[in-house]
Amino acid sequence: MLQVKDADIFYGQAQVVFKLNMNVREGEFIGLFGRNGSGKSSTFRAIMGLTPPRVQGKIEFKGRDITGLAPHVIANLGIGWVPEDRKIFPNLTIRRNLQLGEKARRYTPRNTKLFGMEDAYRFFPKLYEMRDKLGSQMSGGEQQMLTIARTMMGNPSLLLLDEPTEGLAPNIARDVLNMILDIRKNFNVTTIVVEQFSEHLLKYLDRCCVMEMGECIFDDRPSVLQSDDALKLKLLGVG
Numbered sequence: 001m002l003q004v005k006d007a008d009i010f011y012g013q014a015q016v017v018f019k020l021n022m023n024v025r026e027g028e029f030i031g032l033f034g035r036n037g038s039g040k041s042s043t044f045r046a047i048m049g050l051t052p053p054r055v056q057g058k059i060e061f062k063g064r065d066i067t068g069l070a071p072h073v074i075a076n077l078g079i080g081w082v083p084e085d086r087k088i089f090p091n092l093t094i095r096r097n098l099q100l101g102e103k104a105r106r107y108t109p110r111n112t113k114l115f116g117m118e119d120a121y122r123f124f125p126k127l128y129e130m131r132d133k134l135g136s137q138m139s140g141g142e143q144q145m146l147t148i149a150r151t152m153m154g155n156p157s158l159l160l161l162d163e164p165t166e167g168l169a170p171n172i173a174r175d176v177l178n179m180i181l182d183i184r185k186n187f188n189v190t191t192i193v194v195e196q197f198s199e200h201l202l203k204y205l206d207r208c209c210v211m212e213m214g215e216c217i218f219d220d221r222p223s224v225l226q227s228d229d230a231l232k233l234k235l236l237g238v239g
């Protein structure tokens with residue numbers, strides 16, 4: 001579904017990702033791990049066509065070369081991106097925030113179950129309770145769930161989640177993860193989730209990639225990472 005081929009990513013003259021290759025198959029749940037500054041968010045930005053950074057190499061989505069296309073075109077092709085800094089509209093109601101996600105919906109293949117407002121409310125009843133409140137009245141965890149739900153309103157076939165549980169209390173982080181798992185169970189959405197590292201997440205993943213200083217140093221099943229203590233220590237920042 002998504003293929004990143006020999007991607008080099010630059011900010012100005014500085015190269016931050018080196019010859020990255022990723023091959024994501026339909027339906028997969030992939031974890032992209034790596035310590036601070038290893039190039040995870042830049043990789044997402046490159047996939048979404050955002051500039052900066054600048055990309056050399058090739059990115060294909062559903063067999064189509066999307067390298068260099070504008071971000072809104074890429075989004076309309078079916079890639080949903082939840083950035084690190086949860087962009088909600090603080091002065092709009094929660095209901096309106098969700099509707100804005102729906103507007104972006106365009107190409108929706110038939111025979112796909114569509115994610116609508118009622119699903120947003122079902123997966124996260126708090127959104128329903130708070131539907132007439134302003135975005136700014138939500139806690140960090142609630143904003144994260146709103147962002148994910150809003151992105152799902154565009155019915156992406158590939159969902160990119162950048163550190164969705166970062167900065168959240170453990171129980172809220174668990175709610176967010178459960179929401180992601182629920183959505184995956186009910187809608188056919190291929191998912192890449194970026195985290196610095198999460199051992200807890202491993203059991204849900206089909207595959208994980210690890211980046212270090214802009215290079216992919218691991219791409220295999222979670223069980224292989226699970227048994228690699230040296231790599232885990234490195235990811236946890238101890239080694």
Ligand SMILES: Nc1ncnc2c1ncn2[C@@H]1O[C@H](COP(=O)(O)OP(=O)(O)OP(=O)(O)O)[C@@H](O)[C@H]1O
Pocket residue numbers: 011016034035036037038039040041042043052084196
């Ligand atoms: N707008 C920018 N201009 C210049 N350099 C940048 C910019 N954004 C990121 N970088 C650099 O690119 C490298 C990779 O950053 P990136 O944000 O992709 O890492 P990351 O893996 O997402 O890290 P984190 O876990 O902290 O979110 C870092 O060295 C960072 O300083």
Ligand SMILES: [Mg+2]
Pocket residue numbers: 040041042084162
């Ligand atoms: Mg990042």
